[in-house]
Amino acid sequence: xxxxxxxxxxxxxxxxxxxxxxxxxxxxxxxxxxxxxxxxxxxxxxxxxxxxxxxxxxxxxxxxxxxxxxxxxxxxxxxxxxxxxxxxxxxxxxxxxxxxxxxxxxxxxxxxxxxxxx
Numbered sequence: 001x002x003x004x005x006x007x008x009x010x011x012x013x014x015x016x017x018x019x020x021x022x023x024x025x026x027x028x029x030x031x032x033x034x035x036x037x038x039x040x041x042x043x044x045x046x047x048x049x050x051x052x053x054x055x056x057x058x059x060x061x062x063x064x065x066x067x068x069x070x071x072x073x074x075x076x077x078x079x080x081x082x083x084x085x086x087x088x089x090x091x092x093x094x095x096x097x098x099x100x101x102x103x104x105x106x107x108x109x110x111x112x113x114x115x116x117x118x
Contacts, residue, residue: 002109003028004095009112012085020080020112022095028106029076033098036069036080039111040091049080050098062088085116 008020024034035050049069051057057069068081078095092111096103 001025003106004034004109006093006095006109006112009093009114011115011117013118014086014116016085016116017081017083018085018114020082020093020095020114022078022080024076024078024095026076028097029071029073029078032102034071034078034095035098035103036078037094037096038089038091038114039094040088043091045094047098051078052098082114085114087116090114090116 003025005023006020008018010018012018022034030053033050033052035047037045038048039045048063049057049059049067051069051071059067066082066084070079082089092113094108094111096108097106
């Protein structure tokens with residue numbers, strides 16, 4: 001059973017924008033803070049933003065002020081609005097629970113590829 005499905009990636013030039021979507025199974029969406037993770041080529045997966053039910057977004061320094069995470073409770077969906085994209089934002093983006101042990105149990109989806117290049 002696929003519990004989280006990502007979409008919205010693509011190829012964009014530096015300075016461009018993309019909006020990623022993560023549709024979560026209702027129980028997952030309701031019970032867990034959801035994070036967006038990024039795995040750049042040759043690097044380990046890292047959490048770049050997370051949001052709890054009813055909470056505000058939390059970001060790593062490198063995306064602060066450029067990325068905005070939000071939730072739509074009616075659609076069980078978490079969004080990641082990415083503006084002023086940089087080449088170093090390139091990678092596969094995944095959504096999952098904010099805690100890695102929980103994410104491992106829930107399982108990882110295929111992610112969505114984001115490529116920032118001129």
